[in-house]
Amino acid sequence: xxxxxxxxxxxxxxxxxxxxxxxxxxxxxxxxxxxxxxxxxxxxxxxxxxxxxxxxxxxxxxxxxxxxxxxxxxxxxxxxxxxxxxxxxxxxxxxxxxxxxxxxxxxxxxxxxxxxxxxxxxxxxxxxxxxxxxxxxxxxxxxxxxxxxxxxxxxxxxxxxxxxxxxxxxxxxxxxxxxxxxxxxxxxxxxxxxxxxxxxxxxxxxxxxxxxxxxxxxxxxxxxxxx
Numbered sequence: 423x424x425x426x427x428x429x430x431x432x433x434x435x436x437x438x439x440x441x442x443x444x445x446x447x448x449x450x451x452x453x454x455x456x457x458x459x460x461x462x463x464x465x466x467x468x469x470x471x472x473x474x475x476x477x478x479x480x481x482x483x484x485x486x487x488x489x490x491x492x493x494x495x496x497x498x499x500x501x502x503x504x505x506x507x508x509x510x511x512x513x514x515x516x517x518x519x520x521x522x523x524x525x526x527x528x529x530x531x532x533x534x535x536x537x538x539x540x541x542x543x544x545x546x547x548x549x550x551x552x553x554x555x556x557x558x559x560x561x562x563x564x565x566x567x568x569x570x571x572x573x574x575x576x577x578x579x580x581x582x583x584x585x586x587x588x589x590x591x592x593x594x595x596x597x598x599x600x601x602x603x604x605x606x607x608x609x610x611x612x613x614x615x616x617x618x619x620x621x622x623x624x625x626x627x628x629x630x631x632x633x634x635x636x637x638x639x640x641x642x643x644x645x646x647x648x649x
Contacts, residue, residue, distance in 0.1 A: 497621045500541060501567035507540040508532075508584055508592045508601075515600045529581045532594040532601055533569065536584065543621065544638060551631050553579035556621040561606075564618055570606070571616040579616055 497504070517526025527535060530549040537543040545552055553571050564570070564585045572581040574596075583593030586603065591611075594601045604611055627635070 497541065497543070497567050501565065504536065504540050504567050505584070505586050505592070508536045508586070509603075511536065511601050512592070512603070513600050514594070516594045516597055518597065527594045527601065529583070529594050529596075533582050533584055537621075544635060546627065546631060546635055547638075549582040550577075550579045551627060552582055553617070553619060554626040554631075556619040556624060559618050559620050561615065561618060563620075565620070567621075569619045569621070571618065572611060572614040573616045574614055581614075585618065 511523055511527070511532065514523045514532075515526045516528060518528045519531075520526040520528060521531045521535065523535065530547060530552060533549075533552065534545045534547065537545055545555060549571065552569060556569070559568060566585060566587045568585045570583050570585050570591050571579045572583075573579070574581040581593070581595075583591040583604075585591045585606075589606045590603050591606060592601065592603045595604070606612060606615065625632075
């Protein structure tokens with residue numbers, strides 16, 4: 423599926439960044455095969471079967487809505503796989519501003535790595551930006567795969583982890599530590615709990631943050647051309 427260039431700026435402003443990421447991945451087959459969830463791939467087939475009776479803009483919005491459903495389903499339906507992948511990274515040392523297990527992972531890069539590696543779901547780089555992706559949920563509603571946030575630096579949403587169930591979460595805590603599982607009910611983390619989000623394909627990112635995420639997509643596309 424392709425859209426006229428003059429419509430892209432409009433879509434970028436009005437469409438959740440996570441859906442734009444999915445669209446960008448689908449638009450490049452070499453990248454889509456390796457990076458995007460099977461459930462999202464299936465949505466492109468459904469769209470192709472429909473007759474293009476609506477305008478290109480409406481078709482684009484409809485397409486993104488379909489992908490949104492698939493992304494939400496992929497996170498919920500594959501939570502076990504997601505958690506298993508996160509558990510495989512236990513023991514990797516904390517390293518600020520690193521993005522791969524080989525070199526280390528900080529709090530937000532650990533979360534970003536797991537979601538990208540397992541689901542092809544590209545999240546913003548910073549935990550504060552991640553706190554604006556998906557929908558907010560109460561602590562009592564937590565399910566495996568949800569993001570949990572903490573105020574660890576006297577700043578809201580300054581740390582993030584992945585809820586794994588049984589009131590526990592996995593994360594990369596701080597310098598001198600490594601990826602591990604902790605209890606939300608412990609005195610330290612309970613006091614600093616700052617909210618939770620469930621990824622559903624929506625976001626409240628600003629234009630600059632959205633563009634930053636799309637730049638990452640472009641980097642992935644350039645890399646795929648060299649494969």
